[in-house]
Amino acid sequence: MLFYTLYQSKEKDFISVLKSDNFNNYFGPIVSPKPKPKWPTYLKPTFGKNLRNFLNISNFLNDDEREFVEYYLPIMMHRARTVGEYCQNHPEIFKIGKPKYLYWITRKGQPNIAWCCNYKVGSGTWTVNFLREVNFNANNPKLFGLTPSQRERARFSSKYGATTDKLPNVFQQPKTHEEKLNAFNNSIRFLVVRHPFTRLLSSYRNIIERYISDLSDQHIFIKVRKLIIKQYRLNPTNNTSEFPTFPEFVNYFINITEGILKATLAI
Numbered sequence: 001m002l003f004y005t006l007y008q009s010k011e012k013d014f015i016s017v018l019k020s021d022n023f024n025n026y027f028g029p030i031v032s033p034k035p036k037p038k039w040p041t042y043l044k045p046t047f048g049k050n051l052r053n054f055l056n057i058s059n060f061l062n063d064d065e066r067e068f069v070e071y072y073l074p075i076m077m078h079r080a081r082t083v084g085e086y087c088q089n090h091p092e093i094f095k096i097g098k099p100k101y102l103y104w105i106t107r108k109g110q111p112n113i114a115w116c117c118n119y120k121v122g123s124g125t126w127t128v129n130f131l132r133e134v135n136f137n138a139n140n141p142k143l144f145g146l147t148p149s150q151r152e153r154a155r156f157s158s159k160y161g162a163t164t165d166k167l168p169n170v171f172q173q174p175k176t177h178e179e180k181l182n183a184f185n186n187s188i189r190f191l192v193v194r195h196p197f198t199r200l201l202s203s204y205r206n207i208i209e210r211y212i213s214d215l216s217d218q219h220i221f222i223k224v225r226k227l228i229i230k231q232y233r234l235n236p237t238n239n240t241s242e243f244p245t246f247p248e249f250v251n252y253f254i255n256i257t258e259g260i261l262k263a264t265l266a267i
């Protein structure tokens with residue numbers, strides 16, 4: 001009878017009934033559902049614990065690989081401790097900025113990897129490395145007419161879908177909040193950083209001094225090149241190239257970043 005009364009009542013009467021003591025007596029108070037935990041969440045530093053636990057040098061049968069790991073493991077442990085100490089001393093970094101993309105790379109017989117992807121810092125190279133492990137595009141019919149060398153290059157080009165956003169499709173990702181925490185807390189954390197000058201030079205060589213045929217936003221960089229030449233080429237008659245020189249690009253970069261004093265809480 002109560003449901004029929006609620007159905008027949010007008011909107012304002014319906015709201016008043018919901019707020020009445022009679023409704024609470026029948027059904028109890030209305031409780032809003034708890035919000036689901038947001039993901040990605042930040043990962044507390046482990047100071048290289050997982051790297052030390054999972055990377056067993058005795059598992060490397062190849063002498064060159066074992067020598068390589070023995071040399072670089074202490075360096076990686078030192079870097080992990082440095083990052084961990086910084087995060088521990090600066091808890092405010094967990095409260096600002098947009099969370100980075102985290103990918104879980106599952107690998108049979110080897111430690112899983114929690115990869116924090118920093119775009120334009122080796123992200124393309126490492127995406128290809130991970131996609132190689134699952135033979136990405138190996139059976140793509142669009143590549144069957146190519147020569148073996150052409151097919152190998154095309155398999156891992158963005159034109160045929162070899163992009164970072166494909167990783168969750170080819171590597172099984174944890175779904176629930178608990179699964180994600182367990183997966184990422186029990187994996188080797190993998191983060192690539194780059195020297196600022198190397199990054200600047202890489203940007204110039206990749207998108208300023210040449211064309212890239214499979215770059216979807218090529219037209220944007222064409223406009224940037226023209227702008228740099230117009231504003232920073234001192235003597236256009238001596239240089240007729242449509243591509244800016246590195247000094248021209250650097251002057252442009254310095255001027256457009258003039259108001260930026262420093263990176264926010266950079267490690």
